[in-house]
Amino acid sequence: MMRALLASPRLRNWFYGYAPPERGTVVLGHRRVYIVPTRLGWIYAATLGILLVGSINYALQLGFALTFVLAGTAIAAMVHTTRNLARLAVSAGRADPVFGGEEAQFRLLLDNRARYDRPALLVRQVDSGSQLVLDVAAGALGEAVLAVRARKRGWLPLGRVMLETRFPLGLFRAWSYVEPDARCLVYPRPERTPLPAPAADAAAGAARAQTLGNDDFSGLRTYQLSDSPRHVAWKAAARSDDMLTKQFSGAAGVELWLDWSLLAGAAGPEQRLSRLAAWVLAAELTGAAYGLRMPGLELAPGRGDAHSTTCLQALALYRCA
Amino acid sequence: MKVAHPLAPELRAVSLRDLGGLLLALLLVAGPHALRMPWWLSLLTLGLYGWRTQLALARAALPSRWLLLAVAALALAAVFFEYRTLFGRTPGIVLLVLFSGLKLLEMRTHRDGAVVAFLCYFLIMTNLLYTQSIPTAALMCAALLAVNCTLVGFAAPRRSMRANLRTAGLLLAHAAPAALVLFLLFPRVQGPLWGLPQDAYSGITGLSDTMSPGNLSQLAQSDAVAFRAEFQGETPAPRQRYWRGPVLWDFDGRTWSMGQNWLERFEPPRGEGRFEYVVTLEVHNRTWLFALETAASLPERARLTSDGMIVSALPVRGRLRYAVVSLADAQTGQNERGGALERALALPEGGNPRARALAAQWRLGAQDDAEVLLRAIDFFRGAALSYTLEPPLLGRDPVDEFLFDTRAGFCEHFSSAFVYMMRAAGVPARVVTGYQGGEVNTVDRIITVRQSDAHAWAEAYLPGRGWIRLDPTAAAIPGRIESGLARAVRQGEPVPLLLRPQLEWLRSARYNWEALAHRWNVMVLGYSPERQRDLMSSLGMRDADWRSMTAAMASALGAFTLLLLAWSLRRLVRPDPVQRAWRSFCRKLGARGVVRAPHEGPHDYAERAAHRLPAAAAAIEAIAALYLIARYGRAASREQVAELKQRVRALRLA
Numbered sequence: 001m002m003r004a005l006l007a008s009p010r011l012r013n014w015f016y017g018y019a020p021p022e023r024g025t026v027v028l029g030h031r032r033v034y035i036v037p038t039r040l041g042w043i044y045a046a047t048l049g050i051l052l053v054g055s056i057n058y059a060l061q062l063g064f065a066l067t068f069v070l071a072g073t074a075i076a077a078m079v080h081t082t083r084n085l086a087r088l089a090v091s092a093g094r095a096d097p098v099f100g101g102e103e104a105q106f107r108l109l110l111d112n113r114a115r116y117d118r119p120a121l122l123v124r125q126v127d128s129g130s131q132l133v134l135d136v137a138a139g140a141l142g143e144a145v146l147a148v149r150a151r152k153r154g155w156l157p158l159g160r161v162m163l164e165t166r167f168p169l170g171l172f173r174a175w176s177y178v179e180p181d182a183r184c185l186v187y188p189r190p191e192r193t194p195l196p197a198p199a200a201d202a203a204a205g206a207a208r209a210q211t212l213g214n215d216d217f218s219g220l221r222t223y224q225l226s227d228s229p230r231h232v233a234w235k236a237a238a239r240s241d242d243m244l245t246k247q248f249s250g251a252a253g254v255e256l257w258l259d260w261s262l263l264a265g266a267a268g269p270e271q272r273l274s275r276l277a278a279w280v281l282a283a284e285l286t287g288a289a290y291g292l293r294m295p296g297l298e299l300a301p302g303r304g305d306a307h308s309t310t311c312l313q314a315l316a317l318y319r320c321a
Numbered sequence: 322m323k324v325a326h327p328l329a330p331e332l333r334a335v336s337l338r339d340l341g342g343l344l345l346a347l348l349l350v351a352g353p354h355a356l357r358m359p360w361w362l363s364l365l366t367l368g369l370y371g372w373r374t375q376l377a378l379a380r381a382a383l384p385s386r387w388l389l390l391a392v393a394a395l396a397l398a399a400v401f402f403e404y405r406t407l408f409g410r411t412p413g414i415v416l417l418v419l420f421s422g423l424k425l426l427e428m429r430t431h432r433d434g435a436v437v438a439f440l441c442y443f444l445i446m447t448n449l450l451y452t453q454s455i456p457t458a459a460l461m462c463a464a465l466l467a468v469n470c471t472l473v474g475f476a477a478p479r480r481s482m483r484a485n486l487r488t489a490g491l492l493l494a495h496a497a498p499a500a501l502v503l504f505l506l507f508p509r510v511q512g513p514l515w516g517l518p519q520d521a522y523s524g525i526t527g528l529s530d531t532m533s534p535g536n537l538s539q540l541a542q543s544d545a546v547a548f549r550a551e552f553q554g555e556t557p558a559p560r561q562r563y564w565r566g567p568v569l570w571d572f573d574g575r576t577w578s579m580g581q582n583w584l585e586r587f588e589p590p591r592g593e594g595r596f597e598y599v600v601t602l603e604v605h606n607r608t609w610l611f612a613l614e615t616a617a618s619l620p621e622r623a624r625l626t627s628d629g630m631i632v633s634a635l636p637v638r639g640r641l642r643y644a645v646v647s648l649a650d651a652q653t654g655q656n657e658r659g660g661a662l663e664r665a666l667a668l669p670e671g672g673n674p675r676a677r678a679l680a681a682q683w684r685l686g687a688q689d690d691a692e693v694l695l696r697a698i699d700f701f702r703g704a705a706l707s708y709t710l711e712p713p714l715l716g717r718d719p720v721d722e723f724l725f726d727t728r729a730g731f732c733e734h735f736s737s738a739f740v741y742m743m744r745a746a747g748v749p750a751r752v753v754t755g756y757q758g759g760e761v762n763t764v765d766r767i768i769t770v771r772q773s774d775a776h777a778w779a780e781a782y783l784p785g786r787g788w789i790r791l792d793p794t795a796a797a798i799p800g801r802i803e804s805g806l807a808r809a810v811r812q813g814e815p816v817p818l819l820l821r822p823q824l825e826w827l828r829s830a831r832y833n834w835e836a837l838a839h840r841w842n843v844m845v846l847g848y849s850p851e852r853q854r855d856l857m858s859s860l861g862m863r864d865a866d867w868r869s870m871t872a873a874m875a876s877a878l879g880a881f882t883l884l885l886l887a888w889s890l891r892r893l894v895r896p897d898p899v900q901r902a903w904r905s906f907c908r909k910l911g912a913r914g915v916v917r918a919p920h921e922g923p924h925d926y927a928e929r930a931a932h933r934l935p936a937a938a939a940a941i942e943a944i945a946a947l948y949l950i951a952r953y954g955r956a957a958s959r960e961q962v963a964e965l966k967q968r969v970r971a972l973r974l975a
Contacts, residue, residue, distance in 0.1 A: 024919050030890070040330060040435050047439045051446050056510055059639050061846045062453040063446055066461060068503035070442065072496030073469065075882055080492065083889035117484065119477035122328050133327050135479055166328050167476040168488050169469065170435065173328075 023181045025091040025111070028163070033086045033176045035078060041171035044074065074171055081172040084118050084165045088136075092158060092182030093143065097312070099277070100189030103147040106158045106182055110134060110142040122164040126177075150186040153273065153316045158182040187312040190278035191271065228304050231287060255301040256283055256290040258311075269320040277315050284308045294318060330431035336478060340377050340428075342471030343437050344370060347421055349464040350444040354418050357451065359403055362415055365396070369422025376426075384426055393423055414447045431475045441468045455841050466493060499881050506874035508867035509850045526772050527605035528566050528754050533576035534719055537754070538710050538731035543772040547756055548602040548611055549839055550768045557596055557613060559758055561649050563778065563790065564611045564770060566755035568628040572744075574669040575719060577737060577752050582626040589617050594649025601842060602641045608632045611755060611770075613647035614790065620645055627661070628751070629653055629788075640847055655787040657749075662782060665749035673720040673741065680745035690748045690783050694791065697742055701796040704728065706735070708798040732794040732801075736777040739793035749782035753790070757801075763829070764836040899951045899962055902969045906944055910934075913974045923948055937974050944968050 037045070048070055055063030093107030106125070112118050115138050123144040124131035136142035150156050164175040223232060223243030233244045258279045263272040276292070283290040284303065291301035292311045297318070299311055325332055347370065355363035369392075376383060384392075396419040397407065404412040421440050428434055445461050470482075470489035477485060526543050529536070548564075569577035596613060600620075610623055610631040619625060620643030623633045633641075683696040705728060712730045715722045720738045723730050730738075736752050743750035757776035759768040778792040794801050857865035862873065907917050907926075915930045927945030931938035947965040 030886075038330075040432070043435070043439065047442055051442060054446055058450060060446070060449045060453065061848050062449045062458060062461070064507065065458070065500065065504055065845075066442070066445055066449070066465075068500040068507065069465065069493070069496050071503060072499030073465075073492050075499050075878070076492045076495035076885060079495070079882070079885045079889050080488075082886075086889070117480065119480045120328065122326075131327065135477065164328065168473045168492060170328075170330060170431070170472060170476045 022179055025089050026178050026180060027087055027089045028085060028176045028178070030082065030086045033082050033174050035082055035172050035174040037171060038166060038173045041074070044070075044171050048074075073169070077169040077171050080168050081165060081174045083116075084167045085121070085163060085174045085176055087114065088118065088121070088163070089113060090161075090163070090178050090180060092180040095158075095182060095184035097185040097187060097309075097316070098150050099187045100150055100153050100274075102150055104150045104156050104184035104186065106146045106148060106184060108144040108146060108158075108161065108180070108182075110136050110144065110163075112136040112138060112140055112142065114138060118165070118167075120165055120167045122162075124162045124164070125158070126160040126162055128159075148184075150184065153186050153188040153270075155183045155317075156186050158184075185313060185316055187316045188270070188273040188277040190281055191274040226304055226306065228284070230285070256288050257301070258283065258290055258292050260294040273315050273318060277312060280308055280311045280315070330435060330475065333431040333475070333478075335428055335431060335434050337377055338478075338482065339431070339434055339471060339474055340374070340425075342467065342474055343425070343428075343434060343441075344374065346438070346441050346464060346467040346471055347425075347444075349460065349467055350441045350448070351418050351421060353448045353451070353457075353460070354414060354444065358415050358418065362399060362403065362419070365399065366418050366422045369419070369426060373422070373425040373428070383429065386427075389423060389427055392426070393420075396420070396423065410450065414450075417444060417447065434475060435472065438468050438472055453846050455838060462493070466490065469493065495885060499878060502874060502877040502881060504848070505853070505856060506870050506877060508870045508874075509848070509853050527607065528775060530567050530569075530579040530607070531576050532569055532578075532733050532737070532752060532754055532777060534712065534715055534730075534733060534737070537733040537775050537777060538712055540775045541710060541731065541773045545772045546603055547605070547770045547772055547774070548600050549770070549842075550598045550600050550613075550759070552596060552598040552766065552768070554597065556761060556766060556768060557594075557649065560795075561594070561613070562756075562758050562768070563614045563776075563792075564756040564759070564774075565614045565616075565629060565631075565753060566609055566611055567753075568626075568630055568780075569752040569754060570628070570664055571667070572669065572737075572741065574672055577740075580664075582628055582630065584624045584632075585627045587619055587625045590615055590648060590651040590653055592617075592648040592651030596647045596649065597644070598647075599642060599644045601839070601847070602637055602643070604638055604640060606636045606638060608634070608636050610637070610641070610643065612645045613649075615648055615651040615653055616645055617648045617651065618644075618646040627658075639849075640842060642843065642847055652787045652789075654782070655785070657782060657787070662749045665751050665782060666744050666747065668741065668744050673718045673745075675718075675725055676720045676738070676742055677745045679724075680742045683742075684746045690781070693746045693748050694743070694781055694783070697739065697746070698791065698793075698796050701735070701739065701793045704797065706730065706797045708794070708801060732777045735793040735797060736779050739779045739791065743779070743781050751780050751788075753778050753780055757792075762832045762836055762839075764832045765839065767836065767839055769835060769839075898966060899948065902962075902966045903948050903952070906948075906969045906972065909969070909972055909974060910941075923952075934974055937972065940968065940972055944972065 048067055051063065051067040051070070054060070055067055089111035091109045091111065093109050095104055095106045098104050108123060110118075110121065110123070117135065117137050119135045121134045121136060121142070122131060123134060123146065125146045125148055128146070128148045130147045132144055132146075134142045134144055146158070146161065148156065148158065158180060160177050160179050162175055162177055164173060166173050223237075223245045227245045231245050236244045258276055260272060260276065263275055276294075280290070280292070284305075284307075287303065289301040289303045290307075290311075292299040292314060294314070297314060299307075299314060327333075351366065355366065358366075373383075375381075396416070400412050400415050400419070401407055403415075406412055407416065417440070421437065421444065424433065424437050424440060428437060441464065445464055448457065449461075466486075466489055469492055470486050473485040473488050473492075474480075474482070477488075526540060526545050527547065528540070567579050568582070569579055570582075571578050571580040592615070595617070598613075600611065602610060610620060610633055612620075612631055615629070616625070616631060619631060620633075623631050623643070625631055631645075679700070683693050683700075687693045687696065704724065706724075707729045708731065709729045710731060712734060713727045715727070715734075719734075720741045723734045723738055740750040740752050754775070754777045756770045756774040757778070758774045759770035761768050776794070778790060778794065780788045780790055782788050853870075854865060857863075857870065857873075862869055865873075903923070910926075910930050911917070913934060915926075915933050917926045921929070923945050927941050931941045934941065944965065947961060947968065951962050951965055
């Protein structure tokens with residue numbers, strides 16, 4: 001019954017007291033922390049029942065005291081379990097883009113602003129089941145990395161995350177759901193049989209493309225911040241104090257167009273995007289300048305990490321007509 | 322998606338630290354039992370604990386189920402061999418202790434560990450069947466702390482033991498108020514819910530309804546407290562402290578027994594020397610109650626027998642408190658029934674020829690019974706009898722052998738011989754048992770009477786005067802009454818430790834301790850349904866029944882839980898005044914629709930706000946500037962902080 005009710009997202013959101021996604025830092029209020037006895041808690045309660053009956057039957061005043069201290073301990077444990085979770089500040093950290101089929105690594109920051117430890121916090125991404133147990137000391141910041149498999153390109157939201165604790169006695173289970181506004185960009189999954197772009201491109205009449213592949217190393221220049229680490233002359237850098245960047249003569253003059261229309265033979269738009277993503281990676285490796293041309297979108301040729309990221313982002317977020 | 326739950330106890334393996342905590346807890350809770358159990362069964366339990374420890378240290382696999390079953394069968398057989406049964410209180414508890422070792426041997430996960438922890442609670446409870454003293458309570462607290470610390474360790478395995486111990490202590494401290502509320506208000510019901518096991522009151526020492534040579538001197542070697550008496554006003558002198566118990570009429574040549582007696586309508590005697598006091602009687606599983614001779618009032622719901630014994634309707638199975646008034650000099654039984662007097666003259670046929678001859682001799686020259694009495698007392702004074710806790714065994718004519726051959730005995734010999742002689746001389750007489758003496762605690766003036774004060778004396782009937790008390794032991798050994806048992810017997814006899822006069826310093830420490838123990842007995846262990854009603858009426862709830870008490874308990878518990886919640890809701894970390902002023906500033910602007918974006922710094926935010934609210938632009942910019950100085954500036958002065966606060970407070974946004 002409850003389960004059926006909570007299957008509806010709106011009802012669920014009302015019940016759990018929040019509407020996703022939640023921006024910024026989420027502080028788990030008491031209203032959002034739920035608590036029920038665990039199976040161990042029920043066994044404890046049964047134990048107390050037996051102890052109470054024994055105390056009554058044998059008129060053991062100290063037995064009453066024992067039973068009632070244990071009952072008081074259960075009440076205190078309930079409050080302590082809630083306290084272990086309540087008012088924990090949860091915020092989402094950076095999630096680096098991944099390719100489709102990989103696992104997105106979401107960082108969740110648990111900020112313990114209290115003066116007490118919060119041991120044994122279970123953080124679990126509800127859908128993927130990715131989970132870990134974290135101890136967050138008083139005033140400390142804990143980081144949980146949750147892996148979620150990226151199946152489709154585009155934005156991947158983190159989704160619902162459950163925080164749970166049974167500290168201190170394991171008699172109660174307190175939990176809370178958060179759905180922080182964290183998302184991870186998923187690039188199209190690169191198709192692993194990348195077709196070399198130039199042959200088709202040459203047919204398009206770009207004569208300059210002929211120099212592609214003759215990318216000869218032409219010399220070194222001083223490293224600049226925007227240079228790709230792949231082009232850093234690491235061996236030379238190790239010998240000298242300066243960082244040096246390798247220059248390629250061929251790359252300077254060549255412009256390579258990675259064109260949507262060249263992939264007419266692909267099975268569908270998603271496969272085209274996959275091949276384009278693979279091309280972007282291949283082209284970046286060659287060091288050539290490459291541009292991306294898609295229906296309704298054209299990115300001028302360029303190279304370097306920033307350019308490849310732009311291209312991959314465009315592919316990830318491309319809306320097929 | 323279904324995944325294994327990392328917090329589920331059945332999936333978490335017990336670590337070496339967890340095992341250590343449980344072993345410590347078990348030693349604390351099973352220790353008191355082990356001291357009472359047969360030594361070889363205690364050793365067996367310890368062996369099981371050791372086995373488990375060894376397996377854990379060697380990282381070896383736990384024994385197979387079949388091996389464990391075999392060990393369990395062996396334990397059952399051992400208990401059966403010792404007790405010839407598996408049921409009843411003692412064998413049951415011994416089995417529980419043994420099974421704690423067996424459970425350890427199959428403990429793999431935290432779920433099993435929790436079962437052992439709960440078993441510890443039961444072992445604490447079963448120990449309370451034997452003792453509920455202050456040290457027991459202290460041990461109970463220590464054991465609870467150990468068990469709870471282990472459970473906290475299960476929940477937080479990576480946290481330091483010291484931090485976990487602190488948490489366990491905090492839990493106990495937080496549990497205390499709720500426990501107190503429950504203890505005071507939980508409705509108490511009288512009496513057992515079902516029949517207690519046969520052996521529930523075994524091993525309780527105390528006077529019995531018979532007396533034969535040797536059983537009082539056995540009892541007198543026990544230190545156990547029989548009862549305590551708190552006097553209002555004067556305490557009686559040692560020679561006045563005759564606490565009357567069972568009266569023995571019938572003699573079969575060896576054993577005196579109570580025989581039949583009748584309840585009588587109580588008529589308060591008249592006399593001098595009034596003492597008012599409250600007796601706290603320990604459990605003795607008999608119906609009679611003790612009071613100073615001669616009781617002038619009866620405790621509630623108690624009756625008096627025709628021979629002056631106070632009896633309650635049910636055996637005393639819980640510590641009992643009652644108020645009594647006694648008179649030191651009062652006469653009773655002036656109009657004794659003829660049947661009773663005949664009974665007080667009956668002797669078995671034959672035996673003890675020398676005693677009978679002597680009694681006949683007393684009778685011959687005497688004018689009346691009183692003169693016979695005087696002669697008998699003279700005889701006991703001059704007979705050079707000695708007093709001993711280890712009386713020699715007596716043969717077929719015990720009175721003759723005691724009076725004329727061995728000449729050494731305990732009060733049962735003295736009283737028995739005296740009453741025998743009286744009857745032989747034709748004077749109605751009976752044996753009275755009870756306690757004589759008791760020790761006055763110099764701290765709280767309470768008289769503690771122990772089993773070692775057990776005594777027997779005699780009563781003889783004189784026409785016109787009624788029953789009068791005669792203590793042949795006092796006549797023969799005057800020191801017994803004035804200075805107690807320890808000085809009356811010879812050096813080197815097994816006097817209970819606490820009675821030995823050499824240990825004076827120990828005695829004063831003991832007085833303090835006993836005063837405390839008495840308060841504990843009265844206040845905590847003596848918390849009865851009556852006391853609970855008294856408490857409720859002093860709280861303004863007259864005639865509180867279980868419903869109103871449950872309601873009071875529930876509301877007090879609820880209030881306590883709310884208090885605890887409020888404690889957990891305390892402000893986490895109070896922001897500094899600068900931060901508070903800034904937040905209030907942001908709230909004020911937010912109410913006007915200028916909400917600070919998370920990425921927005923103070924400067925940008927103020928600029929945007931000033932743009933949106935030109936009327937207050939100057940004030941907004943001033944506040945932002947002050948905030949930047951106060952928060953990030955190198956040395957913000959107190960005045961600047963004050964100004965910031967003042968300005969934020971004064972900020973009016975139209």
